Amino acid sequence: MGEFxxxxxxxxxxxxxxxxxVAYNNQSNRLAVSRTDGTVEIYNLSANYFQEKFFPGHESxxxxxxxxxxxxxxxxxxxxxxxxxxxxxALNIKYAMDAFGGPIWSMAASPSGSQLLVGxxxxxxxxxxxxxxxxxxxxxxxxxxxxx
Numbered sequence: 001m002g003e004f005x006x007x008x009x010x011x012x013x014x015x016x017x018x019x020x021x022v023a024y025n026n027q028s029n030r031l032a033v034s035r036t037d038g039t040v041e042i043y044n045l046s047a048n049y050f051q052e053k054f055f056p057g058h059e060s061x062x063x064x065x066x067x068x069x070x071x072x073x074x075x076x077x078x079x080x081x082x083x084x085x086x087x088x089x090a091l092n093i094k095y096a097m098d099a100f101g102g103p104i105w106s107m108a109a110s111p112s113g114s115q116l117l118v119g120x121x122x123x124x125x126x127x128x129x130x131x132x133x134x135x136x137x138x139x140x141x142x143x144x145x146x147x148x
Contacts, residue, residue, distance in 0.1 A: 023066035023074070032074055034063035040076065040086065053091060065107035069116060069130055077104035077118055083128070083135065095134060099126055105147050119148025 017035040024031050029046040038057025044050055057063075063078045074086045081102055087094040101120025108117050109130075116128040116135055123144035128135040 020063055021066050023068055025068040025072075027068075027071050030068075032066045032068065034066050034076065036062070038062060040066070040074075042074070042088070053088060055086060055091060055093070064103070064105055065118075067107045067109050067116065068113075069109035070113040073113075073130070075107065075109075075116060075135075077107045079103040081120075083107070083116070083118060085135070097135060101126055103147075121147045123148060 017037040017039065020034045020036050022031060022033050029044070030052070031043045031045055033041045033043065035041070035057065038061040040055040040057065040063065041051055042053040044052040061078060061080060063076045065077045067075045069075060072088060074088065075083060076086070077083045077099070081100070081104060082096045082098055083104065084096045085094040086092075099118050099120060101118070101122045101124045103121040104118050105121065106119035109115065110117075114130050115138070116130055118126050118128070120126065123146055125141040125148055127138045127141070129138045
């Protein structure tokens with residue numbers, strides 16, 4: 001018999017997590033992806049589409065909305081009723097703030113990136129001013145009969 005080369009392979013069970021929402025930042029060409037297990041991933045689309053940053057998740061922190069504001073600031077909101085800002089340098093959550101409207105279903109930034117709007121379970125739309133350190137509640141719009 002001849003000489004044989006042995007190649008050993010160990011497989012693992014990769015269980016991908018579904019995507020819940022995405023947000024694209026056209027200034028920095030980055031894509032933020034929120035998964036069903038609560039993780040948030042940031043992909044750099046300008047350099048061969050690679051995963052640049054990763055924020056580990058928790059199943060109790062289901063993210064329903066992602067939003068980029070003021071260029072490089074990433075915000076998320078979810079069914080726990082909190083708005084969170086991510087620290088992209090330290091790779092952790094910078095702060096979490098309760099919106100006082102129940103679960104948050106939608107979120108958008110103004111075109112200038114200086115204001116943040118969230119749609120809540122109680123039918124209200126809340127406007128927040130984005131300051132250099134945090135966000136600050138500015139006003140509450142009229143309530144609707146169902147969630148926003």
